[in-house]
Every structure is written in C-alpha cells, then in structure tokens.
Amino acid sequence: MPAHRQTIEDFYAAFARLDADAMARCYAQDARFEDEVFDLRGREEVAGMWRMLCRATQAKGRDVWKLEWRDVDAAGVTGRAHWDAWYRFSATGRMVHNSIDSRFEFDTDGRIARHRDRFDFWRWSRQALGAPGLLFGWTPLLRGAIRRKAAANLRAFLAREAA
Template sequence: MTNILETFYTALQNCDGPTMANCYHDEVIFEDPAFGILSGERAKAMWLMLCKTQNGNNFNVDFSHIEITENKGSAHWEAQYIFSKTERQVHNKINASFEFKDGLIIKHYDEFNLHLWAKQALGVKGIFFGGMTFFKNKLQSQTNRLLDQFMEKEKLS
C-alpha cells in the first residue's frame, strides 16, 4: 500500500494519466473544490484529461508528507502551472486524504483554498468572486462540462 500514493503522484509529475487511473478502484469517489464529487470512470477520466491538457504546459508537481495506515492515507502536494484561460501563473497547495480497498484508492479528497486559487488564476475577478458559493458552483459546472466533452471525444464511459 505504501507505494500506491508514490506511484500516483509520480505519475502526476510525469503527466501519466493512465497510471494514475490504474491506481483508482473502479468504485472510486473523488472530491475537490474545482470538480466537486466524481465517481468511477469520471474520476479516472479527470486525471486523463488534466494530464493530457497540462503536459508540456509548464506543469510541475511536488509531493510530500505521504502517510499510510492499513486503510487510509494522506499526502501534501503542490502544483505550479500556467492557467490556460488567463495565462496566469498558479501555485496550488493541496492536502489529500485517501481510503484504500483491494490495494487501490477507493476514496480521494483533495482540499485547497479555492479563493486563493481563483486570485492566482483569474486575478481581480478571482479576488472579488473566488470565495463565493456561486463561483464554486459555476466552476464545477464548467469543469464537469469540459470533462463530459473530453470523455465523449476520447470515447470513455
């Protein structure tokens, strides 16, 4: 079990979406402020999409503080990249918690400061609106629409 999170984050560093998806159980539940709750194939497809769109886009990931018990784990990771819509530099700091089943990740929760992310990614708009519930809802709607389009294009179910 110790290696599953190292494998997962090393794959993220390498923009290797298929390896990341293979770390997930088929019944995985993922949640973060940007996508909301994703399950199963949608959670796997999110990493495939992010890796495909970020590869070569000044995307850097560092991870640390990996801790694993029998059925749970946690990690800290940081992503630095250029947000494509605004060409602004983002440095996102994320705390992740995990649950495992059958040697794979069954639950994955990423927590980060959405308001701080929005300030970096969107500038003035993010400063004013990034901490509001309607912003979070709109962002999740947009990210899930992009995920739907990606899954349709890639013929993922």
C-alpha cells in the same frame, strides 16, 4: 514500504510525469474523487479528469509544470499526503501555485477507493482567474460557476474520447 503508501507514491510520481494512465491504475473501479471543483464517481470519471488535466498541461504548459509531494503516510485502509503543483491554468494562461492536502481510503486490493483533495479555493481563483477570482472567489456563486464549467468540460472531453 507499506502497500498503501506505495500506491500514493506511485500516484504522485505518475502525476509528476503527467502519466494519466498510470494514475488511473491506482484507482478502484468504483473510486470516488472530490475536491473544490470536482465530485466524481467511478474510475472512468476520475481517470477522465486526470487525462483531461494532464493533456491540457502537456499542450499548454509543460514548460512550467512542476509537482512536489511530501508527508505521505498510510495506516490501515487510509492514507494522506500533501502536494504542491505549479502550472499554467489552461483557460486563462495564468500561472498558479496550488497547495493541496489529500486524504485517501483504499479498497481490499490496495487501490484508491476514495480520494479527497482540499485546497484554498479563493487563493486558487485569485491566481487562476485574476480580478474575478479576487473579487468573487470567496463566494459560492463563483465556486458553483467553476464547478459547472469543469463538469461540462469533463463531459465534453469524455464524449470526444468515446467517439
């Protein structure tokens, strides 16, 4: 199996196990991660996000956690995959099924240098937030509020870990 494809497979296998340390090893030191909620730079932030999300799932929803991935492909310095996650959103306790398309760029050492996940934010917000997501999930206002809250949660999490 080509090295970049193996990195993607290793990443999702670790994610399925909620092994954030193994996920972090897949990233370059100066990695960048973007999705509908986070915009992160550097392995510390990216790995911190995965640790925060994995720990929240382990603490509040391991019983319902499920991750499946498919359509893994890599050529040259790029790769892609599709993944589906079923989990309990820790802030509300509501069940979510998120369907995500990922794009990757790799550094010369075969680690993920750039990772971009795309998903339907309105669909996610309806599941995760209920009525507020249904009514406002399509608006930039709710998206901005979720992004700010997630960034604050990550900063607090990283500060607790550093203490």
